[in-house]
Amino acid sequence: MDAKTFYGTEQRNTITYLEFGEIDIVEGEKKIWNFQLHQKAYDWLMLGRYSNDLFNTMKMEELLESGNMQEMINLYNEEIHHEDEASLNLAKLIAVAVTHKIPVLPKPSFYELGQTIFGCIEGMEFYKNLLKCANIKFPDVNLKNVTWYGVDISELFNYLSLVLHQNYNVVTMLTTESLPSKMDVFFAKGISILYAVRTLDQFFATIRKGKLAVFDYSFSLGKEEDTTIGSGKTVRYLNYSDFLNALKKADEVMYVKKSNSKIIKDKNRIWLDCIFGEKSLCEEYIKLDTSVRIALVQRFEGIQNTGKFLNNDISPEWVAVENYHHCNTKDRL
Numbered sequence: 001m002d003a004k005t006f007y008g009t010e011q012r013n014t015i016t017y018l019e020f021g022e023i024d025i026v027e028g029e030k031k032i033w034n035f036q037l038h039q040k041a042y043d044w045l046m047l048g049r050y051s052n053d054l055f056n057t058m059k060m061e062e063l064l065e066s067g068n069m070q071e072m073i074n075l076y077n078e079e080i081h082h083e084d085e086a087s088l089n090l091a092k093l094i095a096v097a098v099t100h101k102i103p104v105l106p107k108p109s110f111y112e113l114g115q116t117i118f119g120c121i122e123g124m125e126f127y128k129n130l131l132k133c134a135n136i137k138f139p140d141v142n143l144k145n146v147t148w149y150g151v152d153i154s155e156l157f158n159y160l161s162l163v164l165h166q167n168y169n170v171v172t173m174l175t176t177e178s179l180p181s182k183m184d185v186f187f188a189k190g191i192s193i194l195y196a197v198r199t200l201d202q203f204f205a206t207i208r209k210g211k212l213a214v215f216d217y218s219f220s221l222g223k224e225e226d227t228t229i230g231s232g233k234t235v236r237y238l239n240y241s242d243f244l245n246a247l248k249k250a251d252e253v254m255y256v257k258k259s260n261s262k263i264i265k266d267k268n269r270i271w272l273d274c275i276f277g278e279k280s281l282c283e284e285y286i287k288l289d290t291s292v293r294i295a296l297v298q299r300f301e302g303i304q305n306t307g308k309f310l311n312n313d314i315s316p317e318w319v320a321v322e323n324y325h326h327c328n329t330k331d332r333l
């Protein structure tokens with residue numbers, strides 16, 4: 001793949017770069033030892049970041065098994081780069097749990113757009129163990145039975161996803177064309193959707209790949225907006241009103257977690273933590289999500305600094321997306 005295909009090309013005035021070197025603090029001299037551009041710059045940074053997450057997830061697992069919960073939380077706070085990582089891995093596990101009983105393919109299936117090195121597999125295994133150790137009732141799911149589909153524009157990540165998960169059934173590809181038409185769970189970080197999706201039709205086609213979709217996303221409250229966000233790659237924010245109108249025609253429903261979702265006033269955007277799918281399945285998800293998160297908060301009583309790990313889920317509250325904007329964005333839409 002052409003290294004310049006995705007980075008710094010759509011917006012001609014941006015270049016993606018990565019620089020490594022030394023600074024002599026006595027002489028005030030800076031030496032650059034390595035400098036990378038375009039896709040390689042992005043891949044090398046993200047590979048370091050996500051390998052570090054994976055490594056520390058394994059260390060957290062060891063601390064969990066030896067009963068060192070406080071140390072486990074401390075390590076999470078120090079090392080895991082996204083503060084909501086644990087909460088998201090729990091969300092993915094819940095989605096697998098509520099969809100796996102009647103899989104759409106012969107085996108349960110999970111699809112991530114922008115899977116990087118598929119570190120969520122270890123993250124979800126970790127959470128499964130945590131729930132077991134905490135004696136929290138949870139459906140019995142075997143993640144080794146799941147087929148893990150990943151679509152990522154990085155050949156390096158697609159290859160490493162396989163190498164790092166040889167005990168799992170992992171299938172990765174550069175584009176969506178050869179994906180099954182439907183899988184059980186769709187997951188993506190909002191940023192991956194912002195990178196990949198250019199139209200509302202593509203947005204719906206993407207999230208409809210899962211019987212249940214779990215993701216976050218930011219919409220523009222004004223006009224559709226193209227920009228870069230520091231990685232040099234162009235992102236597109238779709239218009240929120242257009243989305244709400246299109247949703248009215250959909251058979252599925254979308255719920256948002258109120259405590260996590262917000263309006264970003266200075267950017268004129270709305271950020272939503274969402275699930276999307278058939279109503280009854282979404283309701284099943286919300287029921288399990290609520291009971292597990294409330295139980296977790298109780299089990300972690302007495303342990304310090306759990307705010308990020310538990311995502312402050314003291315009383316998770318879900319609302320249909322159309323009701324969320326009524327109470328929050330009435331004067332803007």
Ligand SMILES: C[S@@+](CC[C@H](N)C(=O)[O-])C[C@H]1O[C@@H](n2cnc3c(N)ncnc32)[C@H](O)[C@@H]1O
Nearest residue numbers: 113114115116151152153154189191192195196
């Ligand atoms: C910030 S990382 C993502 C997240 C990670 N899997 C997680 O759970 O945190 C964004 C990922 O999306 C990938 N990506 C960027 N543009 C993409 C596109 N158009 N289609 C598919 N993947 C894309 C990147 O290579 C990278 O692996």
